[in-house]
Amino acid sequence: MRFLRESFIVFRRQLRMNLRNPAWVIIGMLQPVLYLLLFGPLLKPLVKQFGADNAYTFFVPGLLVQLGIFGAFFAGFSLIGEWREGVIEAERVTPASRTALLVGRLWRDVLQLFVQALILVLLGWALGMNASFRGAVFGIALTLVVGAACAAASNALGLATKSEDVMAPVINMVMMPVLLLSGILLPMTIGPDWLLNASDFMPFRHIVDAVRSSFGDDFGGSEIFWGTGWALLLCALAVWWGTATFRKESA
């Protein structure tokens, strides 16, 4: 109860600041729309070769996970700005739970992601995506878990490095293999075996697979199990890491 109250105070404060600077919110919303409108048509003629029959049913789940990962990865940058102005220290000197200080910020990121996901999925349907309702709901839920994990990791990284100059290259270094090995843009199955095997070690690929299966209403296979498992595990680890940095004395 106290935890909810404290994290809500933090969440409301973050939301207020975000809304005061709506440019970022609008850019965030526009991104998936641009991808769908400008990249989607390129996939249409290719999609038969993947063994899929609808470009948008293939592409929307990938984009969704991409949004969840990459949008959230940048959450930590605003934390550095707050740290520099002494806000984090001022919060840490209150009796509020350290986890609440982190989770309140995650709620903001998850809310933003949720709105983006809704726009993306609704637009996908408008463009002819062939997905079931329950599949879309589950897919979005899974995306939110991944997004929370990445936002928590990003906050932890921001507070640990305390420097945009250190954080930006680290994020870029992580993002490239994630983007290339997770099958977000093109399915890994069309590549050579070694590449497919390499992608087995990329947790995000399993999550992309799970969201894709979910949108295809295929809840029978093992993809959903592994994807959900990875998403929950990553989220738990990231929240633990994030709380540790908020608790740690040097933060």
Add this chain to the structure above:
Amino acid sequence: MTLMIEARGLVHEFHTKQGREKKSVRAVDGVDLDVAEGEVVGFLGPNGAGKTTTLRMLTTLLHPDEGTAKVAGYDVVTQSEDVRRSIGYVSQTGGVFSGARAGDEVMDHGMLYGRSKAEVEKRGKELFAQLQLDGLWTRMPRNMSGGQKRRLDIVMGLIHEPSLVFLDEPTTGLDPQARANLWEHIADLRTKRGATVLLTTHYLDEADALADRIVIIDKGRIVASDTAENLKAQVSGDLVALEVADSSRIGAAADELKRLAGEVEVEGNQVRGRVARAGRAVPGLLRELDRTGIELESIEVVRPTLDDVFLTLTGRSLRDADEAGSEATNEEGAADEVPA
């Protein structure tokens, strides 16, 4: 006497890496500190002396590597939440986001202490009025003056009515007028609220003006703790400076002063020496100089300052220590950035 702060043997080390070489800096090296309820204590020392690090340990932001501390009756390590509830802390940087509305920030901060929205709004507005921030409730700190922003930081630290307030370098970077104004508000903390105050500063006049007792820290160790008066009394006497009109008589003037001061310094046509209770000794000295026909251009008697105290205690003036210490502060800053 109830102790609000009771620290024993506090130690904190920062670890830095310079290239491959690992270095440890003992920023705080065995600090004992007692602060009684209702006391205003000035924590004085040059940059990098360990003031802020000590404060961060007392406010639970930093774990002591060694030693123990009880703050407001609670242990800073095992009962950190109770400590946090009892204290207000105004850090050097403040804690209000420059792009958020002042009133919103104050209310959110108060609510993190478990206070209701109505309560923090009422209290926040009272504090705004008391600290001369009327009409600034919806203004963003980035559009405030330095003095206003600093007073806003103090409002943040007082929103939950703490009985013990820590102020870290409260007036650094303010213009003289804003400084004088802030001093009044800091003095009010005790006179109007009955709060115990521990403030750090590297301004001597600030410690002199505000604090009942001054604790001097240098290189992570406490080197003195007493009232400003008693500390100044440790410096042997007041400074008497004679400016001699006829430079050929300077030796004779020095001999006269030597009889009172023991040791004198001659520079140009000036003779300086420290004289115990100069106020009483100077009339006799003047008579003697007059009798021997030594004409003076001027005479100056200066009461010792805390800077003299610092010099007596550490062999360095506070200003020199500040310059040497800025390097140590950089190290401290760098250490902060190492993700451990």
